Amino acid sequence: MGSIYKRGNKLWLRFKGPDGKWTQSPSGFESGQEKQAREALRQLEDRIAANVEFGEPEKGPVTVARYAQRWLEQRQGLVAGWKTDESRLRHHVLPHLGEMALEDVRPRHLVDLFRKLRVQGTVAPKTLHNIYGVLKALFRDAHLADLVTTSPCILTEHQLGENVDKDPAWRATAVYTRDELEALIADPRIPPDRQVLYALQGIAALRHGEAAGLRWQHYDSSTPVLGRLVIATSYDKGHTKTKRTRYMPVHPTLAAILAEWKLKGWPEIMGRTPTPEDLVVPMPRPTNRGPRVEHGRMRTDHHSYKRLVKDLEVLGLRHRRGHDLRRTMISLARTDGARKDILELCTHTPRKSGSAIDLYTTFPWEALCAEVAKLKVQRHERSQLVRLPLAASAEKENPGSPDGARGLATSLATVSRKAESFPEDTVWRRRESNPQQGGSKTPSRSRCYRLTP
Template sequence: MWVEKNGPTYRIRDIVDGKKVTLEKGWPNKTSAKKRLTTLKADQLRGDFIDPRAGKLTVAAWVEQWWPGHETGLKPTSRQSEGSRVRMHVVPLLGHLALDEVDNQTIQAWIIKLMTGLPDLDRPGKWVRRPLSAKTTRSCHGLLHSLMKAAVQARKIRTNPCGDTKLPKLVPREMRFLTEPEAGRLHAAVPEHWRPLVLLLVSTGLRWGEAVGLQLKNLDVLGGRLTVVRAMHEMADGSLIFGTPKTARGRRTVTFTPKVSAALTPLVVDKDRDDLVFTTPTGKPVRSRNFRRGWLEWTAAAGFGGLRIHDLRHTQAAWLISGNVPLSAISQRLGHSSIAVTDGIYGHLLPQVDAGILRAVADALEHIDPDALAAEMDEEAVGEVEPKAAEDVGER
């Protein structure tokens, strides 16, 4: 590397791949340029050297390089949601900036834009870009954090500018719990065809996708148990995919009562082991959007307007807690990634927490990313919902 005059200013040059290239330019005098040169050479000797030109790559151009490798490690549902965030919220708002132009102040301004949205001035009440919820905003920031972390690892920039961002707080959603008599009233309001599904959900705490994706080969009616090995998801294009459970501990065996066994027995007659346990009256897979239409009617008829399907999972947890089942066993039954998640969601329902549980929670928290823990707890509280087009796609 060396310093040379470039018109009225000075620049720092080097030979890269046999060609002379400009690393930096615009230094007002030779002394300041040489000081900078000394710093660059010292970084080079320490192995900390970052080519100043690398940071001039735009965010959009870096996304094109980074995304193909990043998406290979994602589940189809995550690939869909994160891809939407990249296309709708990262590239349009930050894509024109160079990587080294993205600082904490820029990111804070971006967060505000996501939260406030962009009204359509030509159409009152409409949006060019709708405001995002706190959860979706945090998810967008998490994606940008990964993007910039990869840029640091690729030596495009020196530090990740996302480290000190102030993010909107997640507001816990109110959970509803049914008593056993109330669950019986709901069961009576549900049409006969759907009663086994509703009964299984409230009796096992399965996630929606785990229940509707259950195959006969993973169901032991006589033994009163099932094995969760996959979950069904609906993609934005309407296609159905089957993936692994949400967490590593989501692959589990769940037991159920003889009453549930009796309800499920008719569903296994004249079916192959690879068939779905639950189908529509016409034999098709159960789609949550279609099921919810009936769900709203049945819950209203039973006097439980506003009850979510995911509240059946919360109900199962509440029943177990009221029965003094250890928190560790509840966590395993629900398929949470750790006991810390279970405690964070349902700990307030415990009449008392013994020292053993406190130690288990403390040990679990030591190995958990706080942001990842908060995200999983929020997903559990909200429930598994379908992608909302209004949240990720602006109205035009």
């Protein structure tokens, strides 16, 4: 324990440095300010102890890079996005600040860093704010660990810029059409396991982590009206993004897909029948020698994203994300008449804040099922998707239109008997957009498609 003493009218601090030797330093306070001087001595000794714990006597002052390594190790198992945090620090922060002593970083250093990132133009505005958020959390925890006296993260939008999309027109196009969703869950060119994954995202509105972490024990097909998915975890974290469990009614089309997958598709890729503890969509066997998740283990977002890019190319569709399937389900369901307030209970869980009447309202299970069932999505037998050229005038009127105005046409396959791959499909109906030539009202097999009951 150090001490305070006077030199004239000034107060000085005596303490042991990181090397264990006694040293003296002016406190910056005068006689009569002993209380403030004692607090400064306490903070100084706490900071020295923290630096000693990080190996300062042997390795020198704690740098941003050294602390970031320990900080990320501590976040593993506690913070789901620690890998993303590590990537943002490694690519954007450590190349500029990594060798600096942690306590030497000042706000002006961060101003210079984010000015460079903005001038380069390679980082989207939202990503820029995410990088700053990680850096702010790092210095917050360094302050809590007594490694710095104050955090330098005091930047505002004046230094960071607005938190907006890099392309203002992008979000309006981040959705699939009904035909595109139905192609992703039924086209024979898409592997069956990925059809199931896309169905969970596009019909049940699951986030990727929720679909990847879903196990057969979370699916109850015996509940009244519609089956039920218990959305209780994202990946294997033990909780969802909102840390609240929700219940999602299983749309009839999704129920048919899951039934067929459990009976035939899942055993084919795993070599056995599934148990309640098994993942619904585990990783299939590898098709190359590159590094990848072990067969049967949980899918990663990176793996699914790469496969989605390939699947969209195969179908001749423009690029979008897997998360856009979730937005597609919500958009199509509301277009088909689903009530927003009830559908939200299935897709997002109740809000913690809201009007009192919302907090005191509990809808029965049948009401949730009724709204989800309004979604009009089916599995069609399809031939290859054909992309038609657009007239120049149409392209000008509908640039990047999310409603399929880019000229995507779907040719529906015609068969004379019930397909073995869709045993649940039992009803034939005429496609109204392809009326009979000559005015005949008699349905023709060549202009029919299957509906899932």
